[in-house]
Amino acid sequence: MKVTSKQIAEICGVTRGTVDRALNNRPGISAETRQKIMKVAEELGYRPHFLAQSLVKGETKTLGIVLFDIHNRIFSQLFHSFEAEARKQGYFIYLVLSNKDKELEIEYINSLLDRKVDGIALSPINKGTKFESFLNRSNVPILSFGNRLSARFPFVWIDDKQAIKEAVSHIVSRGYRTFIYVSPPLRNKGKENIYVPEQRHKGFLEACKALTDIRYHVITDRDYLMTIKRLVNEAEDKPAILCSSDIYALDILRFLKTHKIRVPEHVGVMGFDNIDILNYVNPPLTTIDFNVDEIGRRSAELLIENIKGKDIPLRTNVGYTIIDRDSL
Amino acid sequence: MKVTSKQIAEICGVTRGTVDRALNNRPGISAETRQKIMKVAEELGYRPHFLAQSLVKGETKTLGIVLFDIHNRIFSQLFHSFEAEARKQGYFIYLVLSNKDKELEIEYINSLLDRKVDGIALSPINKGTKFESFLNRSNVPILSFGNRLSARFPFVWIDDKQAIKEAVSHIVSRGYRTFIYVSPPLRNKGKENIYVPEQRHKGFLEACKALTDIRYHVITDRDYLMTIKRLVNEAEDKPAILCSSDIYALDILRFLKTHKIRVPEHVGVMGFDNIDILNYVNPPLTTIDFNVDEIGRRSAELLIENIKGKDIPLRTNVGYTIIDRDSL
Numbered sequence: 001m002k003v004t005s006k007q008i009a010e011i012c013g014v015t016r017g018t019v020d021r022a023l024n025n026r027p028g029i030s031a032e033t034r035q036k037i038m039k040v041a042e043e044l045g046y047r048p049h050f051l052a053q054s055l056v057k058g059e060t061k062t063l064g065i066v067l068f069d070i071h072n073r074i075f076s077q078l079f080h081s082f083e084a085e086a087r088k089q090g091y092f093i094y095l096v097l098s099n100k101d102k103e104l105e106i107e108y109i110n111s112l113l114d115r116k117v118d119g120i121a122l123s124p125i126n127k128g129t130k131f132e133s134f135l136n137r138s139n140v141p142i143l144s145f146g147n148r149l150s151a152r153f154p155f156v157w158i159d160d161k162q163a164i165k166e167a168v169s170h171i172v173s174r175g176y177r178t179f180i181y182v183s184p185p186l187r188n189k190g191k192e193n194i195y196v197p198e199q200r201h202k203g204f205l206e207a208c209k210a211l212t213d214i215r216y217h218v219i220t221d222r223d224y225l226m227t228i229k230r231l232v233n234e235a236e237d238k239p240a241i242l243c244s245s246d247i248y249a250l251d252i253l254r255f256l257k258t259h260k261i262r263v264p265e266h267v268g269v270m271g272f273d274n275i276d277i278l279n280y281v282n283p284p285l286t287t288i289d290f291n292v293d294e295i296g297r298r299s300a301e302l303l304i305e306n307i308k309g310k311d312i313p314l315r316t317n318v319g320y321t322i323i324d325r326d327s328l
Numbered sequence: 329m330k331v332t333s334k335q336i337a338e339i340c341g342v343t344r345g346t347v348d349r350a351l352n353n354r355p356g357i358s359a360e361t362r363q364k365i366m367k368v369a370e371e372l373g374y375r376p377h378f379l380a381q382s383l384v385k386g387e388t389k390t391l392g393i394v395l396f397d398i399h400n401r402i403f404s405q406l407f408h409s410f411e412a413e414a415r416k417q418g419y420f421i422y423l424v425l426s427n428k429d430k431e432l433e434i435e436y437i438n439s440l441l442d443r444k445v446d447g448i449a450l451s452p453i454n455k456g457t458k459f460e461s462f463l464n465r466s467n468v469p470i471l472s473f474g475n476r477l478s479a480r481f482p483f484v485w486i487d488d489k490q491a492i493k494e495a496v497s498h499i500v501s502r503g504y505r506t507f508i509y510v511s512p513p514l515r516n517k518g519k520e521n522i523y524v525p526e527q528r529h530k531g532f533l534e535a536c537k538a539l540t541d542i543r544y545h546v547i548t549d550r551d552y553l554m555t556i557k558r559l560v561n562e563a564e565d566k567p568a569i570l571c572s573s574d575i576y577a578l579d580i581l582r583f584l585k586t587h588k589i590r591v592p593e594h595v596g597v598m599g600f601d602n603i604d605i606l607n608y609v610n611p612p613l614t615t616i617d618f619n620v621d622e623i624g625r626r627s628a629e630l631l632i633e634n635i636k637g638k639d640i641p642l643r644t645n646v647g648y649t650i651i652d653r654d655s656l
Contacts, residue, residue: 045465062443070404071604079398083425092439095423097411111420115390115443137373250608257610276399277605280578282585 003046011040062092063303064112066122068100068146072247073275074292075123078145081296082121089304091118102126102192106134113138119303123147127193141306145299147195154306156299156316158290160196163320164203167242167270167288172211174328176240176268179208179216180231182252183244186220200244200272224248225255232267239267240328246271246278249285253327268328284325294318331374339368390420391631392440394450396428396474400575401603402620403451406473409624410449417632419446430454430520434462441466447631451475455521469634473627475523482634484627484644486618488524491648492531495570495598495616500539502656504568504596507536507544508559510580511572514548528572528600552576553583560595567595568656574599574606577613581655596656612653622646 009019014033021029022037023046063086070076083093094112098105105125112120120138123146124131132150135142143154171179181204185197201218208214219227232239243249249271256263263269263283271278274289295318302312333347340347342361349357350365351374391414398404411421422440426433433453440448448466451474452459460478463470471482499507509532513525529546536542547555560567571577577599584591591597591611599606602617623646630640 045462070398070407076398076404080425092443093424096421097408115420134373254608277608280582280605280609282610 003041003044005046008037008041008044008046011044012037059118060092060116061090062094062115062117063300064094064096064109064115064117064120064122066096066098066105066108066112066120066124068123068125069097070095073277074273075146077276077292078296078299081293082300083296085297085300086304089300091300091304098125100125100192106131109135109138113140119143119307121145121299121303124149124193127195141303143299143303143306143312145295147193151314154302154312154314154316156295156302156318157196158295158320159317160199161203161206163272163288163290164200164242165207166322167272168204168207168211170286170322170324171240171242171268171270171328172214174240174268176238176328177214178235178237178239179204179214180228180239180241181216181218181244182224182228182241182248183218184220184222184224184248185244186218187222197244204242225252228252228255229259229261232261241267241269243269243271246273246275246285246287249287249327250277250281253281253283253285263327270328274323283327285327286325287323288320289323290320291318331369331372333374336365336369336372336374339372340365387446388420388444389418390422390443390445391628392422392424392437392443392445392448392450394424394426394433394436394440394448394452396451396453397425398423401605402601403474405604405620406624406627409621410628411624413625413628414632417628419628419632426453428453428520434459437463437466441468447471447635449473449627449631452477452521455523469631471627471631471634471640473623475521479642482630482640482642482644484623484630484646485524486623486648487645488527489531489534491600491616491618492528492570493535494650495600496532496535496539498614498650498652499568499570499596499598499656500542502568502596504566504656505542506563506565506567507532507542508556508567508569509544509546509572510552510556510569510576511546512548512550512552512576513572514546515550525572532570553580556580556583557587557589560589569595569597571597571599574601574603574613574615577615577655578605578609581609581611581613591655598656602651611655613655614653615651616648617651618648619646 005016005019009016018029018033019037022034023041065082067075067079079095086093094117096108098108102125117140119141121143124144145156148155183197183201185194186201188194208216217231221227228241241252249269252269253263261267271285271287274287278285278287298316306312333344337344337347346357346361347365350362351369393410395403395407407423414421422445424436426436430453445468447469449471452472473484476483511525511529513522514529516522536544545559549555556569569580577597580597581591589595599613599615602615606613606615626644634640
């Protein structure tokens with residue numbers, strides 16, 4: 001049964017106006033009356049007409065967040081910190097997953113707009129002017145992390161290019177001169193938004209070019225394992241496999257173990273992301289850690305500031321660190 | 329700028345009634361006119377007043393799902409299959425995370441009800457009659473998985489008790505007679521909903537009682553590692569550590585490795601859940617796999633049937649299998 005403010009007024013022996021004052025936390029009534037009304041409202045399970053109020057107020061205190069998926073731990077961690085910050089500020093979150101499907105991403109953004117979200121944070125799989133005018137027509141603040149839109153949209157992430165450059169220096173300092181760079185998403189260049197893999201790839205190439213006496217291969221195949229085996233066998237000196245994400249490095253470690261190729265005795269391996277399951281992997285994987293909790297928290301914070309009409313920076317970088325373990 | 333059906337009518341040179349017919353897919357206009365209107369509507373980025381329509385229709389085509397968190401892979405997998413099934417049927421999902429906080433769970437369920445979800449699927453952390461009358465007052469179909477409510481609420485899960493009994497038989501068939509059962513959530517008995525850990529614990533006790541010449545310890549400490557070390561050192565014959573979830577088994581494998589206690593040479597270990605990161609763990613962990621995708625899919629399917637007024641079973645069990653690897 002639907003409870004109305006009229007019923008609460010009758011039970012408390014006050015007018016509906018008094019009940020409204022109490023429920024909307026407006027002045028003009030005694031603390032005692034307010035307390036009595038709130039108690040009755042709670043006992044009856046009274047909930048105001050949230051949707052109707054939203055239509056009138058033009059705000060729903062709701063944010064949308066669009067992720068590829070939550071299988072990748074980076075995104076489940078990011079969601080947790082985004083949600084915690086938004087909740088602290090009184091916002092509710094709608095999470096939708098594009099599954100890296102460009103049409104589904106648009107369909108879901110439309111669903112969020114239908115539900116009148118106050119703002120959207122997304123890791124986009126679409127890109128280009130058509131997609132951006134679609135986002136602009138939404139008339140709500142939009143922010144991205146992970147993949148980037150054009151410079152008109154605020155972006156919260158890390159400096160991927162610089163991070164990979166430091167990874168290359170680190171590997172070289174360990175005596176390696178032959179690199180195998182693994183980044184399967186690069187094969188989707190031109191087909192979808194692969195900003196992050198592209199930045200990491202650029203950083204890798206720039207770092208190699210700045211050095212002398214370096215040999216490298218870049219692998220973008222989906223089935224990268226057989227190619228790696230061939231390259232490792234053919235290499236004249238011990239190669240280092242640098243992966244654009246830990247998920248590939250984990251796959252490679254497992255593959256090398258099956259083929260009795262020892263890490264780091266026969267080949268070095270380094271990842272990127274420091275996903276939490278690395279805690280359980282042997283040999284412990286050298287990788288780059290970045291503060292993904294901070295990316296989630298800052299994204300929520302900045303998006304809410306933007307909703308409230310404040311200017312926010314178009315680029316926010318969080319820090320990263322090389323985590324030196326035993327795989328090099 | 330907000331696009332209205334009036335503007336579309338003007339551009340197409342038709343009446344607003346014709347536009348409404350096209351947009352709501354009603355008969356009475358030619359295919360050609362319909363196509364023209366749809367094209368203009370799309371180009372202008374027209375979106376109907378979804379929230380206002382929802383208030384009138386009394387349905388939002390939206391389901392709420394309440395999980396503890398998405399750190400545990402079981403729940404991120406379950407969410408993916410729940411979402412995919414719901415989307416197939418034209419429903420949108422709101423995901424909220426209780427973080428195992430009883431008050432937050434209630435706050436979030438209220439937020440979902442404020443947003444007029446058509447139904448809620450939850451893995452509850454609250455339990456008891458007060459919580460259930462709160463759920464009943466919502467007047468929307470509610471279904472649970474993971475932890476169970478009372479028998480009045482439909483429940484989709486596995487037969488945990490039977491599964492653990494089979495795990496015990498499997499371990500015994502490998503020659504073990506000493507068990508260490510690890511289930512830290514049991515220490516919250518009476519404080520929160522721990523239906524799944526309780527069922528698994530009951531199954532363990534019943535299985536042990538049905539056998540002769542069996543010794544066992546049950547560990548419910550949060551810091552279970554030191555207790556395990558002591559028990560392993562004191563054991564007269566090689567013990568098997570049976571964990572109520574893989575997450576504890578992973579922790580234990582790592583701890584044993586650090587202390588040079590070899591698995592399965594010095595001690596056996598078995599998990600429960602078959603979370604996907606087991607693919608990267610050494611030694612490969614024997615565990616129980618259950619079809620979590622099927623739980624997600626069936627939960628969405630049944631909840632939607634219930635919303636549409638159909639009776640649904642109060643208990644739905646999916647299958648499980650023992651995955652025999654190298655840790656016993």
